[in-house]
Amino acid sequence: MKTTASPATTGTKTPRFLICITWLFLTACLLLPIVLVFQYAFSAGIGRYFASFATSDARSAIGLSVITALIVVPINTVFGVALAWSIAKFEFRGKNLLMTVLDIPFAVSPVIAGMMLILLFGSRGLLGPWLQEIGVRIVFARPGVILATLFVTFPFVARELIPLMHSQGSEAEVSALSLGANGFQSFFRVTLPNIKWGLLYGVLLTNARAFGEFGAVSVVSGHIRGLTNTVPLHVEILFNDYQFAASFAVASLLVLLGLVTLVIKIIAESKEAQYGH
Numbered sequence: 001m002k003t004t005a006s007p008a009t010t011g012t013k014t015p016r017f018l019i020c021i022t023w024l025f026l027t028a029c030l031l032l033p034i035v036l037v038f039q040y041a042f043s044a045g046i047g048r049y050f051a052s053f054a055t056s057d058a059r060s061a062i063g064l065s066v067i068t069a070l071i072v073v074p075i076n077t078v079f080g081v082a083l084a085w086s087i088a089k090f091e092f093r094g095k096n097l098l099m100t101v102l103d104i105p106f107a108v109s110p111v112i113a114g115m116m117l118i119l120l121f122g123s124r125g126l127l128g129p130w131l132q133e134i135g136v137r138i139v140f141a142r143p144g145v146i147l148a149t150l151f152v153t154f155p156f157v158a159r160e161l162i163p164l165m166h167s168q169g170s171e172a173e174v175s176a177l178s179l180g181a182n183g184f185q186s187f188f189r190v191t192l193p194n195i196k197w198g199l200l201y202g203v204l205l206t207n208a209r210a211f212g213e214f215g216a217v218s219v220v221s222g223h224i225r226g227l228t229n230t231v232p233l234h235v236e237i238l239f240n241d242y243q244f245a246a247s248f249a250v251a252s253l254l255v256l257l258g259l260v261t262l263v264i265k266i267i268a269e270s271k272e273a274q275y276g277h
Contacts, residue, residue, distance in 0.1 A: 037248055042249075058234060071150075077206065083102065085161075089173065110215030113215070113219075114148055117151070118139055121144065138220075139220050140220070148216035152215075157206055160201055176190045212257070213232065214233070223237070231253060
């Protein structure tokens, strides 16, 4: 007598099969490459691993990445919070257009973003000749690296906060204003405490992208060793010079930064869920 599996049995087996497929895919495409990065990074020994960061080019690349992040992250945090607050809490003409413009760095390839900066600030660009006359150099210099990073990281804080602020509504702010608080008091005492964990994750994403950006920075930097190379560009140079252990050693810094970002993301989401309940 032929039997058929019950819906309950089929429903139990299907999720397990999908979960196994998902884990196999994640292991092959994400976890295994991460393990291999650290394996090759330490392939020449722990001494060579730390020596990879001691060269002048490596220190310069790390220093430029740090300086870029220290400039870009605060700027994008301030403007991202202001933009998210405006979009989520207020209605105004052009709101949909503003949200569309916000997504341009996501829609445009980073390489195209770098080319746009060259069209603006290059020697034959729109503003390049005038900048050269006053002695200001943007392209193939550190300001170009910072501007390129600023462009590609602009949406992260705002995009993290807009849905969070929208879901919270404006009732708390309206109540604070009705009790005599001004706009700044309402923001710092009501809005900011409610978004602090989402804001933290947005800042971490911005920081991670600032350190890891390659395409836009590669176009505008000129690959000048010891001057305009960031960590990703330095990794590329080491790899092209067949210094594989050193290239993976420096690349492991970016991997560690990404892993730390994910760990803090989990903590932030847990805190946010507890705060919401």
